[in-house]
Amino acid sequence: MITVGIDIGSLSTKSAVLKDKQEVLAYDVIYTGGNNRQSAQTTFRNVLDKAGLTEDQVDVVVTTGYGRENVPFSNKNFSEITCHAKGMYFLNPEIRTILDIGGQDSKAIQLDDDGNVLNFLMNDKCAAGCGRFLDIIARALNVQLEEMGEISLASTSAARISSMCSVFAETEVVSLVAVGTPAPDIVKGVHDSIATRSIALLKSVGIREPLGMSGGVAKNIGIINSLQEKLKMKVHVTDYPQVTGAIGAAYLG
Amino acid sequence: MILTREFKLIDGNDRKLQARKMRENLTSYNMDNYIEPSFPKTARYRSLFNAYYITECFKEQTKVAYVGEVFPNELLFAFGFISLNFESISTLFSQSEAIDMCLRLTEENYLPRDLCSSVRAAYGAALANCLPRPDMIIINNHLCDGLSKLGFQFSKIYDTVYSTFNVPLQETDESVAYLAEQFQHVLQEIEQATGMAYDDARFRQVIALSNEAKDYFLKTIDIAKKVHIPGLQRELYEIMAVNCWGMKEMVKICRTLYDETQEKLAAGETAPRMKRMLWVGLAPDQSHEMVQYLEHKIELVYWTTYWEGNLMLLDSGQTLETMARRSISYLWNSVRMREQTAYVCDENEIDCIILVNTWGCRNMMGLGQAVREMALLKKIKFLSVDVDIRDKNNYSFSQVKNRIDAFLEIL
Ligand code: SF4
Numbered sequence: 293m294i295t296v297g298i299d300i301g302s303l304s305t306k307s308a309v310l311k312d313k314q315e316v317l318a319y320d321v322i323y324t325g326g327n328n329r330q331s332a333q334t335t336f337r338n339v340l341d342k343a344g345l346t347e348d349q350v351d352v353v354v355t356t357g358y359g360r361e362n363v364p365f366s367n368k369n370f371s372e373i374t375c376h377a378k379g380m381y382f383l384n385p386e387i388r389t390i391l392d393i394g395g396q397d398s399k400a401i402q403l404d405d406d407g408n409v410l411n412f413l414m415n416d417k418c419a420a421g422c423g424r425f426l427d428i429i430a431r432a433l434n435v436q437l438e439e440m441g442e443i444s445l446a447s448t449s450a451a452r453i454s455s456m457c458s459v460f461a462e463t464e465v466v467s468l469v470a471v472g473t474p475a476p477d478i479v480k481g482v483h484d485s486i487a488t489r490s491i492a493l494l495k496s497v498g499i500r501e502p503l504g505m506s507g508g509v510a511k512n513i514g515i516i517n518s519l520q521e522k523l524k525m526k527v528h529v530t531d532y533p534q535v536t537g538a539i540g541a542a543y544l545g
Numbered sequence: 546m547i548l549t550r551e552f553k554l555i556d557g558n559d560r561k562l563q564a565r566k567m568r569e570n571l572t573s574y575n576m577d578n579y580i581e582p583s584f585p586k587t588a589r590y591r592s593l594f595n596a597y598y599i600t601e602c603f604k605e606q607t608k609v610a611y612v613g614e615v616f617p618n619e620l621l622f623a624f625g626f627i628s629l630n631f632e633s634i635s636t637l638f639s640q641s642e643a644i645d646m647c648l649r650l651t652e653e654n655y656l657p658r659d660l661c662s663s664v665r666a667a668y669g670a671a672l673a674n675c676l677p678r679p680d681m682i683i684i685n686n687h688l689c690d691g692l693s694k695l696g697f698q699f700s701k702i703y704d705t706v707y708s709t710f711n712v713p714l715q716e717t718d719e720s721v722a723y724l725a726e727q728f729q730h731v732l733q734e735i736e737q738a739t740g741m742a743y744d745d746a747r748f749r750q751v752i753a754l755s756n757e758a759k760d761y762f763l764k765t766i767d768i769a770k771k772v773h774i775p776g777l778q779r780e781l782y783e784i785m786a787v788n789c790w791g792m793k794e795m796v797k798i799c800r801t802l803y804d805e806t807q808e809k810l811a812a813g814e815t816a817p818r819m820k821r822m823l824w825v826g827l828a829p830d831q832s833h834e835m836v837q838y839l840e841h842k843i844e845l846v847y848w849t850t851y852w853e854g855n856l857m858l859l860d861s862g863q864t865l866e867t868m869a870r871r872s873i874s875y876l877w878n879s880v881r882m883r884e885q886t887a888y889v890c891d892e893n894e895i896d897c898i899i900l901v902n903t904w905g906c907r908n909m910m911g912l913g914q915a916v917r918e919m920a921l922l923k924k925i926k927f928l929s930v931d932v933d934i935r936d937k938n939n940y941s942f943s944q945v946k947n948r949i950d951a952f953l954e955i956l
Contacts, residue, residue: 358947373951409955411927416944 294345295352297541298332298366299375300324300359303395303423304508305331307339308538310545313382318342319535328359336365352545356537370544372537373401373412379540380504381407383530387504389497391490391527392536393515394507395423398490400497413497418457421489423509425458429482432465433475444480444514451481461485479514487518494523504528506536547654547672552701558678564603566675570643580831583776587802591787594794602627602677608739609677611699613684613692615712615875617868619755619791619859620732623748624741626681630788631692632827634676635666639935640830647673648936661905662935663827664691671702681738683708683731688876689908706738716873724869749861755791756858761799763856765806770893773816773844774809779831782847785855819844820956821893825886825916826901826909829934834942835949839899842953851889879911883919890925897926897956899949904931904939928952 295313299306305324309317320339324331332355340347352367360369376392381403390401397416404410419425430437451473453461461482468478486509494503503525509515510533519527532539549555556562582588601607608626612618621628638644639662647669652658654672656665670676684696686709693709700707710727713720732743762784769777780802789795809815822839825848829836839845849855854875860867874881889895898920902909913929920927930948933939 358943371947371951371954374954409951412951412955413929414948414951416947 293351294349295354295542295545296336296339296350297375297379297538297543297545298336298353298355298357298363299372299535299537299541300328300332300355300357300363301372301394301396301537302358304534305335305357305359306535306538307335308532308535308542309339309343309345310539310542313543313545316532316539317345319532319538321534324359329362329364332359332363333365354541354545356541367545370541373399373409373414375537375540375544376506377401377403377409377540378407378543379536379538380506380530382539382543383532383536384502384504384528386502387528388500389494389503391494391503391505391519392507393422393486393490393505393509395427398422398493398507400490400493402497402500411497413493415489415493420458420461421486421493423507425461425486426482426509426512428458428462429465429479432462433469433478435475435479438511440479440483441511441513441515443476444483444517446476447474447480449477450484451477453478453481453485480518483512483514483518484522486515487522490519491522499523499525501525502528504530506530506533508534510534547650547674548702552698553704554674554702556674558703560603560605560677563675563677566673567599567603570646570673570675571638571641580837582780583774584780584802584805587780587784587798587805590794590798590801591783594789594798595787597794598627598789602629607677608680610681610683611679611696612682613689613696614788615685615854615872616683616710617728617872618789619748619751619868620728621683621735622789622791623744623751624735624739626735628789629677629679631667631695632663633786633788634670635663635935636786636830638666638670640832643670643673644935645937658938659905660691661903661907662933662939663903663906664695666935668695668698671699678703679705681706681708681735683710683734685710685712685872687711688714688878691907706734708734708738712872712876714873714876714878716870720873721866721869724872725865728865728868748864751791752859752861752864754793754796756861758790758795758799759856759858761796761803765799765803766850766856768806768810772810773818774806774814775816777806778844778846778850779840781850782828783831785847785850820896821846823848823886823890823893823895823898824901825898825912826932827903827906827934828901829932833934835932835945838942838946839949843897846889846893846895848886848889851893853885853888877908877912879915882912883915886916887919887923890919890923895925897928897952899952900927900929902929902931904933904936926952926956 295310297308306321308319318339320335322335355363355366355369356372356375380387380390392399399414401412402410510529610626610628612628618628647666650669650672651665682696682700684693686693822843823846857871930945
């Protein structure tokens, strides 16, 4: 049985193909852009190409994410919370708490032993603490988003980013650059600030170990380090952090 | 400029002008999401009564008082007053496009945006000069300081009598006696302000009417707890929002609802039991997208309807004391909140709770924590959302819907 999950997020659209709910055959990530129906269609085609399959061979398409109800070829849809939970359960059934940091929101989810959601909390009001925040700071520092994790490893003394708003934090970063603060210290400061916000979210929902992280931001080693330092516990990252929701959607198919 | 330097309305404090402005501003009343009432006779009486009430407020000879939510309106009805509360004024405007104008006026007049929109909307309506000039303002200075300051500001704008009382947070014999004494004092202030004498016989009559209406209401609540009759929980909430206990029309509305409920029971017009969600916090009108979305998926039970302070009957022997008890128990304190919400959950076999946080509401302090703790203890699923039913700048349905969908999936 072939199931496809498509996760239409605010910044990127992700897809994954599962075979018999056991094996990830392929996955794909593209920018969402202004037309989420179109991006769902594009990533669907891409992922089938990568898996060497045709549309006829697909049994079920499940959508999730903000644009989940807007895809004509979807057979069913679920919220990202359910899909991230199932995706994480599929990828690492040991995990009992998930921190998901996406482009424009972050979530803390507590799971039971079967991967069902016990409780969750979302921050979807403010970009500070999300992927978009890193994006803005990378631009202000003129570095690549993907390099930020590595850059922060060279920090000797993290700068303190006091602002809780990404727009004002950008101003703060520009001021730090102006007084000669080294880039690694600024980036480390930004990571610490995201970690602090995420921990508040996690603690409100309650942390049951092991803790896993999903979402594109989980690929940033600097964030993982900041979280581990502050929480004093291991943060597990799977092989497919960015497509956890899409995998979960396919798993629910 | 809307106000003079002495906080007086520039275009005059005249009810005819205010009525015209009210008509002009409320022309954009939002009927797109109109819903066929499930209890047509009750809904009709209720709407007629609301319309009559508003019309009366603008008549020159009518005595109008603005009050806070916990003030016992029966005291005013005994003097033939009509009372308006600030939250209801805000709710009325929130059903119309005029709400944006009200909120804009407050910003143009230096009111900070982080005040709750209940306060801002009512203040904006006053600035637009479309509220009836009050003869008196009676407001509690505790627990909502925003409301009490709003009342004071109104008294300056309309150049009217301002009377304030303090509601203790805890219920003890001393605190009840203290509040009852203040009500006695308010009665004297009403006498002074209006030149009317307190009429005990009239007062007794009002109390009897208040209890009679509540009696029908309580009997209907008992039915609503046990069976699912579509639209009943909402109608109960709407009646609670009318909040005119002590007026004879209220008896008619409550009796009609009870009769209609009995008719539906006899005709077998009940629906299969759905999961029950307790709505904790301020609720919008029925046309609101969030209410409509939820009511298709779940049976919504409104906490306000079952709140002890709203259901108490008045003891005709110790009327002021029972009014005081009612006002105190109305206040949100975290311990009371936890206990009463637990009771409402048990009585109604609640499956889940949605806590609706209102932007800028200081009264929510302690509330979320208390309800969440109780929900955890009772293993009831709990969701907290931030909703502003008046200021669209503080709320996005797509965000809230996303959370609700996830929550419904885990139920
Ligand atoms: S602060 Fe809260 S209780 Fe006070 S008026 Fe505003 S919404 Fe109502």
